[in-house]
Amino acid sequence: MGKILINGNEAIAEGAIRAGCRFFAGYPITPQNEIPAYMAKRMPEIGGVFIQPESELAAISMVMGASASGFRAITTSSSPGVSLKQEGISYIAGAQLPAVIVNIMRAGPGLGNIWPAQSDYFQATKGGGHGDYRNIVLAPSTVQEAFDLTLLAFELADIYRNPVMILGDGMLGQMMEPITISDIKRKPDSKDMVPLDKPWALTGCRNRKLNLVASFRMREGEMEKRNLELQAHYKEIVRKEQRYEAFNEKEAEIIIVAYGTMGRIAKGAIKRLEADNKKVGLIRPIGLWPFCKDVFTKLFKDNATLKKILVVEMSYGQMLEDVELTVLGRYPVEFFGRSGGGVPTEEEIVKKVLELY
Amino acid sequence: MTGKIICSGFGGQGIMVMGKFLSYVALEGDKFTTYLPTYGAEVRGGTAHCMVTISDNEIYSPYIAEADAVIVMNEPSMRKFENRIKKEGLLIINKSLVNAKTKRDDLKIVEVPFTDIAAKLGNIKCANTVALGTYFSISSIASKKDIYSVLNKMLAGLRPEIFEVNQKAIEEGFSYDKPR
Structure with a gap:
């Protein structure tokens, strides 16, 4: 197709x-x-x-x-x-x-x-x-x-x-x-299908043990036990599910961190700056939680030319806090953002980078 | 090659259809394209615009701060977008509904009475198609084969006379500079 x-x-x-x-x-x-x-x-x-x-x-x-x-x-x-x-x-x-x-x-x-x-x-x-x-x-x-x-x-x-x-x-x-549209190889759900791959699901418990799906845990210690299970899950997710796109990041002097549509607009700004011999790279988190901390840690080891990090968002600085918690003061973290309907343009990002360069 | 185009006019003039048409033509030519409409509070009689980028390469910003070409189908649109065109860029004006002159003197300006032409063709609604014809004629951004292929697809299932009048509208738009 x-x-x-x-x-x-x-x-x-x-x-x-x-x-x-x-x-x-x-x-x-x-x-x-x-x-x-x-x-x-x-x-x-x-x-x-x-x-x-x-x-x-x-x-x-x-x-x-x-x-x-x-x-x-x-x-x-x-x-x-x-x-x-x-x-x-x-x-x-x-x-x-x-x-x-x-x-x-x-x-x-x-x-x-x-x-x-x-x-x-x-x-x-x-x-x-x-x-x-x-x-x-x-x-x-x-x-x-x-x-x-x-x-x-x-x-x-x-x-x-x-x-x-x-x-x-x-x-x-x-x-x-x-x-391009692609299919995944999973049988679609249907109204009368009993899902076999979800043994925990509430499908009518005739001939099997009762399943319980609930967030209410009143008995002593039960909620804490559930929370510890959840935390173990989250740890595994943080380990396995960090996603990002990195672009020109290894030689960059300034790294822009931006996600979603801001990520692609920032990439356009970087292309313009490239034509001006400015070494600017991009880290675009694709997963926001878990945040892609590992790529930053690796970058700080591999990139000897990095001077500053610039976070660009359509907000007044929210992902910024996750970046700061990742950088932990090793590099200056700058910010540019607009919110309320205004979208930062490639031109505005270029201007901001040139101020910092 | 990259073309950044803003189409603008009254709600009801088929401004969004113009933008979609441009993007479909780009897709037909296997190019990259983005189409960004205004959305939400647009109503018939209000102003509406959309931004279309066509490129041989990956497109970064779908938002256009400085356009290569702007098509204005009414006067408020000209006031809104005449300053959003790059130097030496193209401004296509619907002379039927725009009396004012642009303040810019560094543009290629093409004035065509799109609405009058469409009315003469017997369907005032296809003024947008006439304007597209003019844009295609000047920009040579797409082949006629691709343009007609898209016209066929977009009008599939509608009465044949609608296809015919739009085909005539494209042709009239293409020969925008013939004496009338």
């Missing part, structure tokens, strides 16, 4: 379908409306479930229910809507259930506006809901990556029985690019 031209939202929706997911629950909000629109059309065609419930909280709770019964399930929203889902996400993490949650970010705080932003990084990577839990967070920078990372999100969610969040922004959701 040749390339097709679709937008980031549609790529995520099609990615979920190709991953075998047949359950979508979501409430409309710009700039992610193409996802529910796509699902509303496609899910009934392929024997799946599309439901627009009464609220975001209902949507995430339905995802929890579908997931507890063993089905791949997804909900999508944008910043204010994702705030409303946090209770459910915390319950899903506590109950050790897989789920895919998509946040196509808009500007905040509050109702903000509908334009692109990256100001939900803290919420996505540091919990958002209550309790000692973590989301695996993936941040696509192209429409192709939006599709590919959706496939990956379902895999990781099942492997670790943990919520996985796809964190994009309005620009990624709305822009169209040609992409």
Whole structure:
């Protein structure tokens, strides 16, 4: 099959379908409306479930229910809507259930506006809901990556029985690019299928031992035991699931750290600076949690010319804190960001780098 | 080769369709392309624009700060985007709806009455297609074969007369400088 031209939202929706997911629950909000629109059309065609419930909280709770019964399930929203889902996400993490949650970010705080932003990084990577839990967070920078990372999100969610969040922004959701669609070799969920690969699922316990899926642990020591299990999981995820793209990083004097659409715009700025003989490299975290600390550690060993690190975000400095915690004062960490709907341009990033150079 | 194009006009003039058309033509020619629309509060009669990049190489920013070409289908769009074109860049103006003159004197300016031409063809809605024809004619960014192939795909399933009028619109746009 040749390339097709679709937008980031549609790529995520099609990615979920190709991953075998047949359950979508979501409430409309710009700039992610193409996802529910796509699902509303496609899910009934392929024997799946599309439901627009009464609220975001209902949507995430339905995802929890579908997931507890063993089905791949997804909900999508944008910043204010994702705030409303946090209770459910915390319950899903506590109950050790897989789920895919998509946040196509808009500007905040509050109702903000509908334009692109990256100001939900803290919420996505540091919990958002209550309790000692973590989301695996993936941040696509192209429409192709939006599709590919959706496939990956379902895999990781099942492997670790943990919520996985796809964190994009309005620009990624709305822009169209040609992409190649690929299938994963997994039988799609169907309504009457009892999932065999999820022995923990609530599938009706006739002829087998009772399964328990719950985040409520009242007996003495039980919750702590569950938390220690979760922490062991998180340690394994940190070890195995760091993802990034590195570009020109070995010879660079300045390294730009940027994710999502900011990552690709920063790369454009670096290309311009290259023509001006400026040695600038890029580290683009693809996974935001776990954060790609190891590539920095390696870089500090291998790169003798590095002088400064510049973090660029569509926020006033959120990933910045993870970079600072990684660099630990070994190099100056500078910042450039805009938020509220303004997107830093290649030209602005070039200007900032030249100030630092 | 990279072309950065902004299409702009009233909501309802088919501005987003223009942008998608450009991106489809790029895809047809196996090029890289990004299409970035304005989204959300656009309504018929309000202003709307989209940004399209076509390139032989990987495209970094889908957002265009400085365009190679801008097509303005109404006057507010000219005011909004005339300063967003690079020096020696191309400004294509829908003369039917833009009376004002641009303040820029460092551009290649092409003024064509797209809306009047479309009305003469019998379907005022295809003014956007006429404008595309003019852009293709000047930029030579795509072959006619690819343009028609995309026109066929985009209008698949619609009445044949819609294809015919759009085909005529492309041709009229191509010969934008013929005396009228």
